[in-house]
Amino acid sequence: MMKRSILTGQRLVAVFLLGCVLFNYPVIALFNKTGELFDIPLLYLFLFGAWALLIGLMAWVIEHRQE
Amino acid sequence: MLQAWVIASVSFAYLGVLFAIAYYGDKRADAGRSIIANPTIYALSLAVYCTTWTFYGSVGRAASTGIGFLPIYLGPTLMAGLWWFVMLKIIRISKANRITSIADFVSSRYGKSQLLGGLVTIIAVIGIVPYISLQLKAVSNSFTILLHYPDIVMPARAAAQPLLQDSALYIALILAAFTILFGTRHLDATERHEGMVAAIAFESLVKLLAFVAVGIFVTFFLYDGFGDIFDRAELVPKLKALMTVDDTGASYGSWWSLTFLSMLSIMFLPRQFQISVVENVNERHLARAIWLFPLYLLLINIFVLPIAVGGLLRFPDGSVDADTFVLTLPMAEQQELLALLVYIGGLSAGTGMVIVETIALSTMVCNDLVMPVLLRWKSLRLHEEHDLSGLLLSIRRWAIAAILLLGYVYFRAAGEAYALVGIGLISFAAVAQFAPAIIGGIYWKGGTREGAIAGLVAGFAVWIYTLLLPSFAKSGWLSLDFIKEGLFSIGLLKPQQLFGLTGLGEIPHSLFWSMLANIGCYVAVSLRRRPDVVETGQATLFVDAFRHTEGEQRSRFWRGSAQVQDLLPLIGRFLGPERAREAFLAYARRRGVGTIDQLEANADLVHYAEALLAGAIGGASARVMVASVVKEEPLGIDEVMNILDEASQVRAYSKQLEQKSRELEAATAELRAANERLKELDRMKDDFISTVTHELRTPLTSIRAFSEILLEDPKTNLANRRKFLAIIVKETERLTRLINQVLDMAKIESGNAEWHTADIDLQEVIEETLAATSTLFADKRISLEKHLAADLPRVRADRDRLIQVMLNLLSNAVKFCEEDSGRVTVRLSAESGVARVDVEDNGTGIAEADQATIFEKFRQVGDTMTAKPQGTGLGLPISRQIVEHFGGRLWVRSSLGKGATFSFTLPFDTGDARQEERRQND
Structure with missing residues (x-):
């Protein structure tokens, strides 16, 4: 059985909440502009960047958990 | 290509x-x-x-x-x-x-x-x-x-x-x-x-x-x-x-x-x-x-x-x-x-x-x-x-x-x-639409069957009306009128602008209304009544899933009687007889039983069978099928609540139990230690008795021997007769002294001794004792020095007992000093809050290893079996008891061949001690 590490769970929920903020109004409105960074549209870059960040955080939390 | x-x-x-x-x-x-x-x-x-x-x-x-x-x-x-x-x-x-x-x-x-x-x-x-x-x-x-x-x-x-x-x-x-x-x-x-x-x-x-x-x-x-x-x-x-x-x-x-x-x-x-x-x-x-x-x-x-x-x-x-x-x-x-x-x-x-x-x-x-x-x-x-x-x-x-x-x-x-x-x-x-019933079901125990049904039906109906039917209409299968005009041409019922809600896309619009209807009905209908017996049981299994380990809880909500002969064929009908037998055998082995016939058809087995069946035909049908072959006694809602309360009580009890058992272990350890002490004391008592009898026998033997000589031989000349009688008298005195001391010791140890406590001037006591023992010093021509500090505060003690202590220390000093060259020094001085008395001699001294044993009863330095004993072996233990009784300490400092110094201290009288006594007397 998977031991339910409460700390791991809380970290994941924190990542979830961070994601809720990043992928929602008003934060996406900040990047919802025509314009490019490194030749990539701003919103596209932001969304995929934030997405990758969330996945990275979740991977870090999961793979560094102590059971 | x-x-x-x-x-x-x-x-x-x-x-x-x-x-x-x-x-x-x-x-x-x-x-x-x-x-x-x-x-x-x-x-x-x-x-x-x-x-x-x-x-x-x-x-x-x-x-x-x-x-x-x-x-x-x-x-x-x-x-x-x-x-x-x-x-x-x-x-x-x-x-x-x-x-x-x-x-x-x-x-x-x-x-x-x-x-x-x-x-x-x-x-x-x-x-x-x-x-x-x-x-x-x-x-x-x-x-x-x-x-x-x-x-x-x-x-x-x-x-x-x-x-x-x-x-x-x-x-x-x-x-x-x-x-x-x-x-x-x-x-x-x-x-x-x-x-x-x-x-x-x-x-x-x-x-x-x-x-x-x-x-x-x-x-x-x-x-x-x-x-x-x-x-x-x-x-x-x-x-x-x-x-x-x-x-x-x-x-x-x-x-x-x-x-x-x-x-x-x-x-x-x-x-x-x-x-x-x-x-x-x-x-x-x-x-x-x-x-x-x-x-x-x-x-x-x-x-x-x-x-x-x-x-x-x-x-x-x-x-x-x-x-x-x-x-x-x-x-x-x-x-x-x-x-x-x-x-x-x-x-x-x-x-x-x-x-x-x-x-x-x-x-x-x-x-x-x-x-x-x-x-x-x-x-x-x-x-x-x-x-x-x-x-x-x-x-x-x-x-x-x-x-x-x-x-x-x-x-x-x-x-x-x-x-x-x-x-x-x-x-x-x-x-x-499944979300409220499922998420609610695993975190909230209050959801009921009607609530879940109402929520699902309401949410699904809204979904059909706001999403499915409009999609049919857009495909040309229904008239578009009801989208544009609303059902029965009622504007508020326009499926994609329900109750006049505009500005949302069709999906967010439908999601909002269907979730509102779904969650609203689920909660409202659930709150109309208490969950019944079965719902409460299942709710506990689902909501407290992390708290219970598998199988611990389920069978507690079931009471009734069943037969293996009924259950096995039932499972066999759905899983196939072979698979059913295998499953039952596996269960029997886990229970430590060899064959299916020996299985007891208790609540656990019934639930195992039901779970097997649930895997094949679903939980609801499995429940019906199992109920058809076993006799079940329905549990009242109160009973279920009791069981649940019991569960929480049991957890509390088990915590208390752990606490108690820890305390018990501690108490046991203490008892064991006390028992060890008692055994030790018992052994010491046996030693004491055997030593005492041994000590008593020695003078008795000589008294008897000389008395028999006098009895059997009346012609013994007068000189010898006097000599023998003198020995008898001396041995009798020794016997009396021994018995007195044993009694004294026993009294002190048992706390029954009489103490006549008074304010005492130590210098006076020492002078008196020295006067009483002066003949001893004179007999062995041993020189005596004294350095007694004058005007010390008084101590609270029993005067006669203190004299006993001083006599004991002085006679010991004389006993172990060589004739002529012997020298004994008595000192009285003040230390922080205590008076200190030292009795120093230049006698044979006491080896390091023996310094503790001389304070034990009947222990004398040297082999008492061969050398003629020079005392009863009780003097020092008694002295120590006396000094300690008055709050002081008695100890020795010595090395072999260099004499010995016996010292004791007694606290000055500060008034506290008297108050203490008074309190105890009250």
Whole structure:
């Protein structure tokens, strides 16, 4: 059985909440502009960047958990 | 090169590979060496979420709504963060209760209600079958498009195929065969299909590879990387708009509601439930899936926008449907192999979804729709059948075939109609209706059966009215009037502007009203009454799933009597007699019983049997079947509440018990130590008695010897007679002294001694003692020195006792000094708060090792057996007792041959001591 590490769970929920903020109004409105960074549209870059960040955080939390 | 036979044979070859993988997976599973017991494979199989709707449809959505296609994939990523709590709980509940479908889950939670199970099944079938049609359509379309290579012809404009030449029909038939083969190989209490899962994981890899390949081709070969594509898009106003979201409240609202919708879908789509919960081999696998699955979603989405832009740039006239860009772009560039790979990728996306979804639906249809009806149909006489496992399997197989054919029929009927094209999100919105009953069911104990039914019915009805019927109307099957005018021309009832709510897209609009109705009814109806007995029992199992270990709790809510002879045939009828016997034998062995006959048909066994049956025919039907062969005594709600209270009390008691047992251990340790002390004392008492008797015997022997001489020989001359009598007198005195001292010692030790405490001037006492012993010093010609400090404060002590101590120390000093050269020094001095008396001699001294023993009773330095004893051996122990009684200390400092110094201290009288005494006397 998977031991339910409460700390791991809380970290994941924190990542979830961070994601809720990043992928929602008003934060996406900040990047919802025509314009490019490194030749990539701003919103596209932001969304995929934030997405990758969330996945990275979740991977870090999961793979560094102590059971 | 892309002739029909090539495409067909590649398709068959691919399906052949799938068959091989599934076959291998099943073989390995039978051998107990699972190939899917691996977190990566689990995460890959979860990607069954990505259907052709993702593979072809994402680009289509991106071409029309731009970046707005993304929330469908951001939602599952967010939800994965909550899986640690929510999904893990669902998995654990399902494993503990042998739940095999989402309908079973809901029905089990609310008291194993058959009605609820049937309702969930109907919602799932209505919501999902069109989605299956969509897969058939996508695969069939891709086949048709590829067939027209090198021309690019849209299937809608191609001539309609007659039924027997319709590729979709054959795809449906082949998939039905595959699903039947690997989905219903045998009835199993866990309802897991390892081979199928292995094939699905493989399909996930194929579709990802194919999509990324197209993405790379379009981005880096057709154009010069991301920058180039986006730069070109900047020049076209229509494309430029795709890079942002409309900056309006509605579009942000839509963004969030799509995210929310996909969060629910990733949990409650029947295929996701099947893969993530039912097919889960080990709940540990969930951990890696939490980040690996979102990573998969990210990878399969990163090229969506570039492909959409590339397609729109390549086919600016709109002649090519954006949904087909993934396939048509390689075709337009004469990349035949790539086009074929894309086709296979689309095939894998479609078949994966269809296979898993059909298995999940067929389980539900069989367990929650067909079986309950058949079992109630008395004229079928199913109760008399001995082996129903064959019947169950054929129901499943027919259900699979029926679902796929239903999907095909809908596809033929709908064609290019909106009701099919727009079904993706509509389907998501249907399964979202399960969320309140399930999430509420695992975190809230108050939900009741009626509440869940009311919520589902209300939510589903709103869904039909606001999404399904309008989609029919847009397809031309219904009059558009009721959309434009509202039902019965009532403006407030316009299905897409319900109660005048405008400004939301159709999905957010429907999601809002259906969730409001669903949650509202669920909560309101649940709160009308207390949950009944069965509901309370199930609620505890589900809500407290993490608190109970498996099997501990379930049987506590059951009371009644059963017979193994009844249960075994019942299970045998559904699982097959052989499998049933095996299962019972396994249970018997776990209980440490050799054979089935020895099994006791208690609550545990009944629940084991019910769980076995639940795996095969669903929880609700299993409950009915088991209840038909065992006698059950209903438990009152009060009793159930008592049991639950007891459970919490038991936990509290066990904590107290632990505490008590720790205290007990401590007490035991103390007792053991006390016992050791007592034993030691007992031994010392024995030693004491034997020593005392020994000491008494010595003078007695000599007294008796001399008395006998005097008695037997009356002629003894007077001189001898006097001599003998003198010895007798001396020995008698010694005996008396010994007995006195023993009595004295015993009195002091037992606390019965009389003490005459008074203020005493130590100097005076010492002078008096020295005067009394002066003859001793004189006899042995031993010199005496005294250094007595004058005017010291008085001490509180018993004068006679102190004299006893001084006499003892002085006579000892004399005893061990040489005649003539002996010298004894007596000192009296003051130390911090105490008076100190030293008696120093230059006698033989006492070895280090003996310095402790001389204070023990009857211990004299030297061997008392050989050397003539020079005292009773009680003087020093008594002296020490006396000094300590008055709060002082007595000790010796010496080394062999250098004399010895005996010292004692007594505290000065400060008044405290007297108060102390007075208090004690009071």
